[in-house]
Amino acid sequence: MKVCACVKVVPRAEAPLRLDLTTFRLDRTVASEVSPVDEFAIEEALLLRDALGGDVVAVSMTPESGVEALRHALALGADRAIAISDPLLEGSDLVVTARVLARVLQRESPDLVLFGSGAIDAGGAMLWSAVGELLGLPVVSGVRSVGVDDGRIRATRQTAGDEIELDAPIPSVVGLSGSVNAPHYPSFRDIVQARKKEIATITLEDLRLGPEASSAAARTRVLSVSPRPPSEREPEVIEDGAGAADWLFRGLEGRGLLPGAVR
Amino acid sequence: MSGSPLVFIERSHGEPTDGSLSLVAKARKLFGRAAAVVCGPGAEGSAGLLARFGADQAWWADSPGLEDELGAPQVDALAQLIAAKGFDTVLFDYSIVAGDVAAGLSARLRAGVNWDLQALDLREGELVGTRLALVDSVSVEVGWVGEPCLAVFRSGVLEPVEVAVAGSVHRFEPEISEASRRCTVVDRRAGAAGRGRLGTADVIVAGGRGVRDLASMDLLEDLAAALDGVVAVSMPLVDRGWRPPTSQVGQTGQKVRPKLYVACGISGALGHRVGMEKSGTIVAINTDPAAPIFGICDLGVVGDLHEVVPRLAELIRERTGVGAAAGDSA
Numbered sequence: 253m254k255v256c257a258c259v260k261v262v263p264r265a266e267a268p269l270r271l272d273l274t275t276f277r278l279d280r281t282v283a284s285e286v287s288p289v290d291e292f293a294i295e296e297a298l299l300l301r302d303a304l305g306g307d308v309v310a311v312s313m314t315p316e317s318g319v320e321a322l323r324h325a326l327a328l329g330a331d332r333a334i335a336i337s338d339p340l341l342e343g344s345d346l347v348v349t350a351r352v353l354a355r356v357l358q359r360e361s362p363d364l365v366l367f368g369s370g371a372i373d374a375g376g377a378m379l380w381s382a383v384g385e386l387l388g389l390p391v392v393s394g395v396r397s398v399g400v401d402d403g404r405i406r407a408t409r410q411t412a413g414d415e416i417e418l419d420a421p422i423p424s425v426v427g428l429s430g431s432v433n434a435p436h437y438p439s440f441r442d443i444v445q446a447r448k449k450e451i452a453t454i455t456l457e458d459l460r461l462g463p464e465a466s467s468a469a470a471r472t473r474v475l476s477v478s479p480r481p482p483s484e485r486e487p488e489v490i491e492d493g494a495g496a497a498d499w500l501f502r503g504l505e506g507r508g509l510l511p512g513a514v515r
Numbered sequence: 516m517s518g519s520p521l522v523f524i525e526r527s528h529g530e531p532t533d534g535s536l537s538l539v540a541k542a543r544k545l546f547g548r549a550a551a552v553v554c555g556p557g558a559e560g561s562a563g564l565l566a567r568f569g570a571d572q573a574w575w576a577d578s579p580g581l582e583d584e585l586g587a588p589q590v591d592a593l594a595q596l597i598a599a600k601g602f603d604t605v606l607f608d609y610s611i612v613a614g615d616v617a618a619g620l621s622a623r624l625r626a627g628v629n630w631d632l633q634a635l636d637l638r639e640g641e642l643v644g645t646r647l648a649l650v651d652s653v654s655v656e657v658g659w660v661g662e663p664c665l666a667v668f669r670s671g672v673l674e675p676v677e678v679a680v681a682g683s684v685h686r687f688e689p690e691i692s693e694a695s696r697r698c699t700v701v702d703r704r705a706g707a708a709g710r711g712r713l714g715t716a717d718v719i720v721a722g723g724r725g726v727r728d729l730a731s732m733d734l735l736e737d738l739a740a741a742l743d744g745v746v747a748v749s750m751p752l753v754d755r756g757w758r759p760p761t762s763q764v765g766q767t768g769q770k771v772r773p774k775l776y777v778a779c780g781i782s783g784a785l786g787h788r789v790g791m792e793k794s795g796t797i798v799a800i801n802t803d804p805a806a807p808i809f810g811i812c813d814l815g816v817v818g819d820l821h822e823v824v825p826r827l828a829e830l831i832r833e834r835t836g837v838g839a840a841a842g843d844s845a
Contacts, residue, residue: 276655345627345628346618346621346628346630347621347622347625347626347627347628350618350621350622351622369786377609377611377614377630378614378615378617378618378628378630378667379618380615380618381586381590381614381615381616381617381618381619381622382618382619382621382622383622384587384619385587385590385618385619385622385623386622388694390587390694390697390698391586391587391615391619391698392698393586393611393612393614393615394611394612394767406701409584409611410760410767411610411611411767411768412527412760412761412763412767412768412769414527414528414703414704414705415703415704415760416584416700416702416703416704417700417701417702417703417704418584418698418699418700418701419698419699419701420697420698420699421697424697424698427611427615429611429767430750430754430767430786431750431751431754470627470660471621471625471626471627471628471659471660471661472627472628472629472657472658472659472660473657473658473659473660474655474656474657474658475643475656475657475658476655476656477648477653477654477655477656478653478654479652479653479654480647480651480652480653480654485797485811485812485813486813487809487810487811487812487813487814487815488813488814488815489799489804489809489812489814489815489816489817490815490816490817491816491817491818492816492817492818492819492822492823493818496816496818496823496826497823497826497827497829497830498830499814499816500798500814500816500823500827501827501830501831501834503798503813503814504742504775504796504798504814504831507775507796509718509742509774509775509795509796510742510831510835511741511742511743511831511835
């Protein structure tokens with residue numbers, strides 16, 4: 253069983269997010285990490301490997317500054333990592349990203365491709381479907397739990413309280429939803445050992461992909477970026493203290509939100 | 516350029532979702548006309564409703580293999596419909612399935628897809644989408660190169676409007692490929708029971724990751740009782756098994772808009788926010804002053820919910836509860 257976990261390298265959660273206002277791209281000079289939602293994909297891949305044997309490969313399209321962040325995927329237990337890193341890819345859109353990932357995955361030819369739930373606001377929460385389409389593989393998405401048996405996968409999807417059971421043959425592309433497992437923390441030993449593992453960095457040329465897979469082929473573009481328009485709400489936030497509950501009470505009362513008024 | 520929009524209608528429990536219906540009126544407002552498409556078993560009945568929401572053309576298909584919950588067969592259907600009828604813009608209200616259909620079409624048609632849109636406008640004939648980025652701190656305007664333009668809205672940002680038009684209903688019979696039928700639905704368990712409760716509540720007290728233990732959920736239940744409301748949770752607490760998925764608010768749960776939403780120990784990650792940001796008044800209680808929830812609330816307390824919630828519940832009981840002395844409030 254070979255599982256590829258596709259992960260995104262993002263600025264560290266505690267780092268301030270900055271956009272370069274001339275290119276409209278994310279400032280990648282700040283420290284980066286494997287996106288926390290993608291740790292679920294790595295963990296799930298490891299669980300499958302523990303149960304069924306095989307390999308786990310972390311795959312990421314990232315600028316060069318993010319390549320070392322993949323070391324974390326290796327510390328978690330991935331056997332190796334592939335970074336597709338090419339200046340021609342900066343500013344690529346979903347179509348281009350999917351095409352590049354699909355080419356790498358085609359070469360790797362895994363039994364399963366796993367995606368973390370992705371960020372809704374970064375389009376990650378549908379990338380798997382474009383990759384599945386390009387690979388000609390079934391797509392199993394919104395997955396809260398997944399099992400593999402006899403060459404097929406069985407997965408559960410939950411939405412608004414409803415649950416459905418999906419079935420597909422292997423190989424398949426799987427999009428996970430939310431926290432499907434509890435990612436472990438790598439030990440010091442894991443981290444040391446991860447230094448010896450391989451991160452293969454490849455370019456578009458290595459993939460024999462031409463301009464059709466570079467950002468020049470993007471079918472969307474950013475027209476402008478501006479600070480968010482002021483929200484219609486004006487948050488009043490106070491530190492907890494003796495009067496905090498009373499302050500909240502009065503706030504609710506003033507808005508007519510206490511029982512009696514609400515009804 | 517753009518002028519021929521198609522809206523992807525998604526159904527839940529056999530009914531078109533409010534989010535997808537809202538886009539029909541949106542398309543109509545932008546382009547002066549709107550076609551809509553609905554696929555799956557019983558799609559004909561759903562198509563018949565669409566004129567009420569502004570669709571002058573409703574397309575439906577129920578070819579074998581089409582299922583509401585599966586993206587790939589619907590990619591086949593929409594790709595064929597788009598090719599046959601020349602739609603140049605396709606609108607989606609985000610969900611797992613809508614996202615899968617949009618991204619699948621994007622790959623198959625080499626079409627640009629912009630997502631998480633809050634707004635869509637025509638500017639000098641060009642389609643311009645607006646979305647928030649970087650944890651909603653900046654507003655980004657996006658455009659498309661070529662056609663069709665695939666526009667995925669943040670789920671539920673618009674409200675459905677009833678704009679009755681004289682609409683025609685058309686069947687189409689797409690061929691669903693064998694490849695698109697490999698993923699199948701083998702079982703469905705509807706959790707409809709809890710649906711109405713959150714959806715109709717005027718007051719929701721919601722707990723998130725910050726709730727210490729299962730016993731602490733009683734604090735929220737108590738506040739909810741004092742406010743005559745109900746308790747909801749964010750996804751982590753469903754994952755912990757503390758509450759059923761029916762009580763989850765967020766992208767993969769319910770979208771609610773009560774008059775009062777009290778978020779306790781909820782950071783306000785986007786996945787949760789899309790389920791509750793349309794609430795009337797939002798109160799946030801969280802220990803982390805940097806939590807995004809404090810940016811979208813009306814009243815916030817930086818503090819421990821295990822302390823603040825019981826004090827607030829007690830105050831409400833004291834001052835408004837049955838048997839409280841009159842005239843001593845405020």
